């Protein structure tokens with residue numbers, strides 16, 4: 001099981017789960033095209049990767065909400081890198097407020113980053129994958145899709161769209177040697193959680209729901225991504241892999 005030598009597009013690579021996973025891919029000998037719009041976080045990723053002498057990090061600053069700009073930048077980079085073997089659609093925004101307070105434009109802004117930018121990524125990557133008869137697409141979903149969590153309606157809808165695209169793409173791209181899966185993280189203690197008013201109560205809530213009685217760590221995501229991106233997962237497509245400590249079971 002190896003992703004050595006593969007070229008991986010990872011959107012939102014400088015985030016809480018993305019940064020450690022990117023370092024993991026580099027250690028495994030992959031080239032990672034690491035896309036994020038946050039310059040400071042991208043610089044922290046470059047710093048963190050400096051000590052790793054395997055793999056190759058290609059940081060790319062881009063705002064995914066500018067779909068045309070992203071398409072142009074990504075096309076140029078993909079050509080320079082000789083094509084993308086693996087696409088991980090991971091970047092996401094997650095505003096939180098009651099449904100009544102969202103405008104349609106608010107919904108569309110979330111879809112643009114969480115879903116439409118992933119469509120752009122696949123449009124750019126697919127011709128190379130198809131030509132070489134091998135490719136991996138992994139869409140990052142969310143446990144919130146299963147329970148329909150309150151105050152997150154645009155986000156939950158965007159994750160549902162990604163699960164739908166996973167199935168449609170899997171059916172369509174299988175003949176090209178390209179598999180498409182979703183990875184659905186459970187509740188990971190990243191920065192987003194730090195704003196919770198009762199951190200200890202929230203941890204109790206998470207552990208009560210999980211079968212595995214420890215909090216998840218980014219390495220749990222990185223290991224599952226590596227597997228889905230590898231040859232070993234070549235007969236798995238159209239699935240949603242829940243990496244959530246045994247919380248959701250369907």
Ligand SMILES: NC(=O)c1ccc[n+]([C@@H]2O[C@H](COP(=O)([O-])OP(=O)(O)OC[C@H]3O[C@@H](n4cnc5c(N)ncnc54)[C@H](O)[C@@H]3O)[C@@H](O)[C@H]2O)c1
Nearest residue numbers: 012014015016017036037063064065090091092142187188
């Ligand atoms: N952390 C969790 O517990 C959890 C749970 C379920 C699902 N997820 C999913 O996992 C993925 C990663 O989550 P995370 O916790 O690392 O989140 P995060 O917010 O730490 O990382 C997301 C990254 O995307 C980048 N990004 C946001 N908007 C962008 C834009 N317009 N252009 C370019 N980059 C942009 C951010 O700068 C950030 O670095 C997301 O898809 C999220 O929905 C996370």
